[in-house]
Amino acid sequence: MTTPTTTELLTSYRHLYRSALQAVQYSKPARYVIRDQLRLAFRDRSNLASYHPERIRRTVWFFHAASQSRGLEHRICKTLVRVHWERTRVDRKSWKHLLREREEVEKASEKVKKRLAERGGDVVKERGLRWRGWEGVVGMLNESMGLCLR
Numbered sequence: 003m004t005t006p007t008t009t010e011l012l013t014s015y016r017h018l019y020r021s022a023l024q025a026v027q028y029s030k031p032a033r034y035v036i037r038d039q040l041r042l043a044f045r046d047r048s049n050l051a052s053y054h055p056e057r058i059r060r061t062v063w064f065f066h067a068a069s070q071s072r073g074l075e076h077r078i079c080k081t082l083v084r085v086h087w088e089r090t091r092v093d094r095k096s097w098k099h100l101l102r103e104r105e106e107v108e109k110a111s112e113k114v115k116k117r118l119a120e121r122g123g124d125v126v127k128e129r130g131l132r133w134r135g136w137e138g139v140v141g142m143l144n145e146s147m148g149l150c151l152r
Contacts, residue, residue: 005050005051005053006050006053006055010053010055011044011053014053014055014058015040015044017058017062018040018058018061018062018065019036019037019040021061021062021065021066021069022036022040022065022079023036024065024066024069025065025066025068025069025075025076025079026079026080026083027069031083031087032080032083032087035083035086035087035090036083038090039086039152042152043152054150056148057144057148057149057150058150060147060148060149060150061149061150061151064079064147064149064151065079078143082140082151082152085136086152089133140152
């Protein structure tokens with residue numbers, strides 16, 4: 003597959019953005035989540051190799067169906083947006099929460115410290131593992147329906 007031109011990328015971005023906004027009915031937290039997800043997807047140059055116009059077309063159709071009725075497509079879209087919004091909220095903890103978590107880990111028993119050490123003790127790695135199941139479900143949905151959701 004050849005790499006897409008700038009015009010094709012811009013058109014795809016605009017079609018996806020417009021249809022996704024219609025799907026979430028321009029609601030405030032959802033529109034920002036969609037904007038951020040699309041920007042992340044289209045700014046990443048490694049995704050250019052996986053550019054499929056047919057998948058984008060099907061995704062636009064999916065968003066159009068989500069905007070027309072409050073059926074299964076609308077609920078899937080709403081859930082995807084909600085999970086991404088919650089996911090970014092969890093990762094953006096205030097300094098007080100981070101300090102409290104660190105103090106709890108320091109006060110933890112030796113047994114818990116040993117378990118953390120066996121796992122690697124990396125909180126960032128643990129957060130990534132937490133969402134692996136969800137990303138697998140979204141990936142299977144994309145493959146079965148030929149979509150490009152994130």
